[in-house]
C-alpha cells in the first residue's frame with residue numbers, strides 16, 4: 001500500500017518526531033500536526049502487524065504513541081475516531097446486541113479429496129458453459145469468522161457470524177485487532193459502504209503463551225487457537241481483548257454500495273484481495289494464487305499443505321473461489337452455499353477414542369490432577385494414550401464418564417486436549433468419574449481452597465510432592481542437570497539417598513555405583529552435571545524452586561531485580577508487585593514461600609553445598625557481537641530458544657522482533673516459516689543454522 005517514496009518520507013518523519021520527542025536531534029519545533037503523527041503511527045502499525053516487517057523498535061513506537069496520547073489528552077478537540085489511540089475505549093461492554101449482516105453469511109461446501117473437487121469444477125463448467133475456469137486458491141483460516149462494515153472510510157461495526165443472518169455486535173472488541181485499520185480510504189474507489197468477511201485468529205506463538213499462562217494460574221488450557229480467538233472476542237473488557245494479540249485475515253467482500261460503479265472497483269476476487277491489501281488490510285494476497293483449471297488448483301493445494309505446520313497460524317484447508325466476480329454472480333448460491341466457492345479440508349487433527357479410566361496424579365504443588373487413560377489413538381502424527389483432564393469442573397463441563405467415546409484434538413504442537421464427549425453413543429454401562437477425598441499417595445484429606453478449581457494435598461512432606469519437586473528442580477528448563485532425569489530421581493528417592501532437593505548436592509556416589517545400569521562413565525557424567533549446575537544463573541534457581549505461579553519469565557524478572565536470592569525474602573507483596581508482570585497472586589505466593597522456615601533452611605543448605613544463589617553480573621563475555629542483531633525462527637534442536645537468545649545478549653548482541661534490512665543474522669531451526677522466506681530476499685542478512693550459530697558463539 002505504501003509506495004517506496006512514501007515510505008522514505010514517513011521514515012524520515014518518524015525520526016523527526018522521535019528526535020523532537022526525546023530531545024536528541026536538532027529538531028526543536030513540533031514537526032507536524034496531530035494528523036501527521038497519526039499517519040506515521042498508522043504506517044508503523046501496518047509494517048508491524050500486517051507486513052510483519054517493523055521499521056521501528058517497540059520502544060520507539062511506544063514513544064510516538066505515548067506522545068500522541070499525551071497531546072490528545074491535553075487537547076481533546078484534536079482527537080479523531082480513527083486515531084491509533086482510540087482502539088481501546090474506556091469502560092466495559094454491557095451486552096453484545098444482535099444485528100443483521102448486510103448480506104447473509106453463507107458457509108462453504110466442504111470437499112475432502114480430488115474427486116470431490118473435480119466434480120465441483122465439472123458442475124461449475126457446465127453451468128457457465130466454459131472449458132476452463134480461472135480460480136483463486138487461498139488458505140482456509142481456522143479461527144472465528146466475522147463481518148466488518150466501513151461507512152465513509154470509517155470502521156463502523158463488526159459482527160460475529162452468529163446464525164449467518166444475524167450476529168453479535170462486538171465492535172469495541174473488533175477494534176482491538178491491530179491488523180484491522182480503523183479507517184481506510186475506500187472512497188478512493190468510489191465506495192461509500194462496504195461489508196467484508198474475515199477470520200479472527202490467535203497465532204500459534206501467542207496461543208502457546210496464552211495456554212502456558214492459563215496452566216500456570218491453574219486454569220485448563222484451551223484445545224486450539226480457534227477457541228481462544230472466539231472466546232476472546234466475547235470478553236466484555238476490550239482492554240483484556242487488546243492483550244490477546246488477535247489478528248484478522250479479510251478474504252471476502254460481501255457487499256459494496258451501488259453508487260460504486262466508478263469502474264475503479266476490481267472485477268475479480270484476487271483484485272479485491274489486492275485492493276484490501278493496498279488499503280492496509282491483511283488479506284491473503286501473498287498466500288493466494290490465481291490458476292486456470294482444476295488440475296492447477298490441486299497442485300497448489302498439495303504444495304500449500306506441505307507448508308501447513310510451518311505457518312505461524314492454523315489453517316484447516318484451502319478455499320477455491322471462481323476469480324471472475326461476474327461469473328460468481330452468474331453461478332449464484334444454493335440455499336446453503338455459494339456455487340462459486342468450495343472448501344478443501346486437510347486431514348483432521350481430531351480423532352475419536354474411548355475413555356478407559358482415570359488416574360489421579362499429585363504434582364509438586366500438591367495439586368491432584370486427573371489423567372484420562374484412553375484407547376491409544378493417532379492424532380496429528382502422534383499416538384495419544386493418556387491425556388490430562390485438569391480438574392473436577394472440567395470433567396463436569398465436558399460431561400465425561402468412564403467408557404465414553406471422546407473426541408480428541410492435537411492442534412499444532414499443543415498438548416492434546418479432549419474436545420468433547422459423545423454422550424449420544426453411551427450404552428448405559430458408563431461410570432461416573434469419582435474424585436478421591438484423600439491424597440492417592442499419602443492419604444491426607446484433600447483440600448480445595450475457595451475460588452479454586454483444584455483439589456490439593458496440603459501435606460508438604462507428601463512423597464509424591466517431594467519427588468515431583470526434585471524432578472522439577474533438575475529438569476532441563478530449571479537447573480538442567482543432564483543425565484539425572486525423572487527415572488533416576490525416583491530410583492534414588494526409593495533407595496533413601498535423595499530425600500530432598502539439597503541432597504542432590506551430597507549424593508553418595510559409592511551407592512549409586514552399585515545400582516544396576518550405572519557404570520563409572522555414567523556416574524562421572526552425573527557428578528559433572530551436578531557440579532556444573534552449582535553455577536547456573538539465578539533465574540534458573542528461582543524457577544527451579546517451583547514457587548507457585550513463578551514461571552520462567554517471572555523468574556527472569558525477579559532475578560534481574562535482585563542480587564541474592566535472600567533479597568526476595570525481604571520484599572513485601574506490595575514491593576514485589578511493582579515488578580513487571582507480578583500481580584497480587586504471584587506476589588503473595590513468593591512472599592509465602594520465603595516466609596516458610598523450611599524453605600529458608602533448604603536455601604541455606606544449597607548455599608553451603610556450593611550452589612550459587614547470587615546474580616552473576618551479565619558482563620559481555622567479549623562483547624564481540626556488539627551492534628549485531630539476531631532473530632530466531634523455527635524450532636532449534638539442541639538449544640532452548642531463550643538460552644540461545646541469552647548467549648547473544650551476553651556477547652553484546654541484540655534480539656529483534658522482525659526481519660528487516662536492519663537484521664544481521666537470522667538463525668533458522670526446523671520448520672522455519674515466512675521469516676526465512678523474507679530474509680532470503682534481503683542479501684545483507686546472514687542465514688545461520690543451529691550449528692553455524694554455535695560456531696559463531698564460540699568465536700565471539
Ligand code: IVH
Pocket residue numbers: 105106107108109138139140141142144145146197198199251252319338341343
Ligand atoms: S469465503 C460466501 N474464504 O470457512 C463465502 N471462508 O464455511 C464466504 N473461512 O465460516 C467465505 N478461510 O469463515 C472464505 N479464505 C477463506 C476462508 C473462509 C476460512 C471460513 C469462513 C466460513 C468457513 C466455511
